[in-house]
Amino acid sequence: MSLILVTGGSGRIGSRLAQTLKQSGHQVRAFDRVAPPTGTADDYVVGDLDDAQALAAALDGVTAVAHLAALMSWHPKDEDAMFAINVQGTYNLLQATRGLSLERFVFASSGEVYPELKPQYLPIDENHPTLPTSAYGMTKLLGEEMVKGFARRHGLSTCILRFAHTQAPEELFDANSFFSGPRFYINAKLRQLRGLPPSSAVEQSIAALEAVATPEEQHFIGCAPDGTPYRMGICSVSDMIEGVRLGLEHPAASGETFNIGPQKAVAFDEFVPYLAQKTGLPVQPVSLHTASYRYETSVEKAQRELGYAPQMTIFDMIDEGAKLREGNFAAD
Ligand SMILES: NC(=O)c1ccc[n+]([C@@H]2O[C@H](COP(=O)([O-])OP(=O)(O)OC[C@H]3O[C@@H](n4cnc5c(N)ncnc54)[C@H](O)[C@@H]3O)[C@@H](O)[C@H]2O)c1
DSSP, X not given: OOEEEEETTTSHHHHHHHHHHHHTTOEEEEEESSOOOTTSSSEEEEOOTTOHHHHHHHHTTOSEEEEOOOOOOOSGGGHHHHIIIIIIHHHHHHHHXXXXXXXXXXXXXXXXXXXXXXXXXXXXXXXXXXXXXXXXXXXXXXXXXXXXXXXXXXXXXXXXXXXXXXXXXXXXXXXXXXXXXHHHBHHHHHHHHHTSOOOHHHHHHHHHHHTTOOSSXXXXXXXXXXXXXOEEOEEEHHHHHHHHHHHHHOGGGTTEEEXXXXXXXXXXXXXXXXXXXXXXXXXXXXXXXXXXXXXXXXXXXXXXXXXXXXXXXXXXXXXXXXXXHHHHHHHO
16 A cells, blocks of 8 residues: 655645545645644644654655645745755755655656746746746755755655646635735735835835725736736646646656646736636736746646646636635635
8 A cells, every 4th residue: 555745735735635645545644844634634744844753754654755845935034944944854855765665756846946037938848947046946946956866876766846836726816825815916915015125126016006006905917017917827736736646656757857837828917807807806907027927838748748637727717716715605
């Protein structure tokens, strides 16, 4: 019987991954700083990636690992913690796997290992130079190198997955959620920008948002300073989970690196108005001076070699989020 360890098993993707793997008949153990939601894993170890004893307990009897525990932050104050968790923590976990006969070690990397904000060509495929522009992207690239090093030196069967930006459908409707809030909601974006160290780009963006903000929340269509709407891939958690499952199970995944994400990128002026129709909130374009998102990432390699077939568009995710919200209202 296989036992899969999901690190970060209480997180947004990890908790849903644990639940899906469990539902498909695997034994699943979660490892995280906090306990997972009830019923998502068969068992769990609460511990930190810096705790060798907790890691040994978590790895006991395990046949495969999906390593998702990480800190994602773009705030300078979190850089030290990010290197400690994403780099040293990944090293600690890899060291703790030595001597175990693991069938697969899957590492959750990120599209931020590429220069997504200034790509050299589009769509970004796995051959694109890895030149991260954020500290977070640097930690993920260092993680990848360690994973590859352990594969070379210790014969570990590894798979590196470069995750696209990933959302659960219900998050799209939550102005307070980590990603969707500042991406699609004006007051949430203002709160995020006001928490950043001041710079002229931040000040100009705050001014542009304040010019249209109202006490009631509104959507905005993020645009570059020249008014071009942002464009990027947004993956559903369910498609991302399928990518991780393939990384864990597919023979062709061993020793390889894949982009995992949606079928294609989408412009914000195409779908934010659709989200606004469902939430009933006003929507307007706002040109920001902070980083502009104008990229497309190819998942063709995962499609060709693993049979990865992303199912959900952003419109499907909005429809599903709206249904879940209606269900919640009906239950209230
Ligand atoms: N969600 C995305 O858009 C996205 C995009 C690219 C890559 N990723 C990667 O996917 C993985 C999962 O992302 P997510 O969105 O579920 O993030 P998340 O923040 O919801 O989950 C991360 C989990 O890791 C746990 N964790 C953090 N530090 C830990 C430590 N020191 N010891 C033990 N547990 C610790 C947290 O408690 C949390 O539950 C991460 O590795 C992230 O970098 C996510």
